[in-house]
Amino acid sequence: MAISQQELKQQVAQAAVEYILPLLQANDVVGVGTGSTADLFIDELAQYKHLFRAAAASSERSAQRLAKHGIQVLDLNDVESMPVYVDGADEINALRQMLKGGGGALTREKIVASVAERFVCIADESKVVDALGAFKLPIEVLPMAVASVSRAMSKLGGVAHIREGFITDNGNPIIDVAGFSVKDARELEQRINNIPGVVCCGFFALSPATVALIATQDGVKTL
Numbered sequence: 001m002a003i004s005q006q007e008l009k010q011q012v013a014q015a016a017v018e019y020i021l022p023l024l025q026a027n028d029v030v031g032v033g034t035g036s037t038a039d040l041f042i043d044e045l046a047q048y049k050h051l052f053r054a055a056a057a058s059s060e061r062s063a064q065r066l067a068k069h070g071i072q073v074l075d076l077n078d079v080e081s082m083p084v085y086v087d088g089a090d091e092i093n094a095l096r097q098m099l100k101g102g103g104g105a106l107t108r109e110k111i112v113a114s115v116a117e118r119f120v121c122i123a124d125e126s127k128v129v130d131a132l133g134a135f136k137l138p139i140e141v142l143p144m145a146v147a148s149v150s151r152a153m154s155k156l157g158g159v160a161h162i163r164e165g166f167i168t169d170n171g172n173p174i175i176d177v178a179g180f181s182v183k184d185a186r187e188l189e190q191r192i193n194n195i196p197g198v199v200c201c202g203f204f205a206l207s208p209a210t211v212a213l214i215a216t217q218d219g220v221k222t223l
């Protein structure tokens with residue numbers, strides 16, 4: 001019988017904890033991502049909270065979950081470095097470039113990840129793609145730039161729609177862009193980053209994951 005997606009997420013969450021434990025020292029801070037896979041990682045990590053000092057979270061959602069487990073959550077301004085950042089992805093390719101932000105946490109995810117030495121991506125096999133872009137690209141924008149950034153996306157070949165009823169932890173809207181045919185995610189990430197009003201785009205290609213743990217029907221594989 002096939003292993004369910006939920007069970008695969010659980011397996012990769014456990015594998016992530018096993019992967020990071022040897023990297024942690026008593027005074028370390030763990031960077032924690034956002035989403036359903038990251039939630040399971042937090043629950044697993046909680047069993048070992050005596051082995052590290054604290055966490056830095058990429059969303060209010062993850063911060064609350066960490067705190068419920070009794071894990072101290074630090075302001076990122078008080079964290080100089082972290083050995084690891086662990087997070088899920090909406091898509092990941094063979095270069096470990098990712099598309100993220102389905103849950104709207106992309107900006108804080110990119111910031112927290114930038115402080116960590118390693119980005120450990122955790123995902124089930126449904127997230128592995130040949131080319132990024134089938135999943136709509138989330139872009140966090142300043143409120144006054146929704147229309148101008150959407151027009152810029154259309155010039156790049158995408159079709160943008162505002163995410164209805166959603167505001168990020170930073171108080172901004174998100175537009176989701178469909179229709180990109182992504183040949184070079186690094187180049188597209190750079191171009192989108194340069195558009196006035198863009199806070200953050202969901203490509204994580206300029207700084208891809210250091211390692212990806214992928215849960216498959218045949219066990220957790222390393223990419």
Ligand SMILES: O=C[C@H](O)[C@H](O)[C@H](O)COP(=O)(O)O
Pocket residue numbers: 033034035036037038087088089090100101102103104105106109
């Ligand atoms: O904003 C959300 C994040 O980028 C998540 O890492 C991504 O959406 C994957 O989430 P999940 O593990 O729930 O599929």
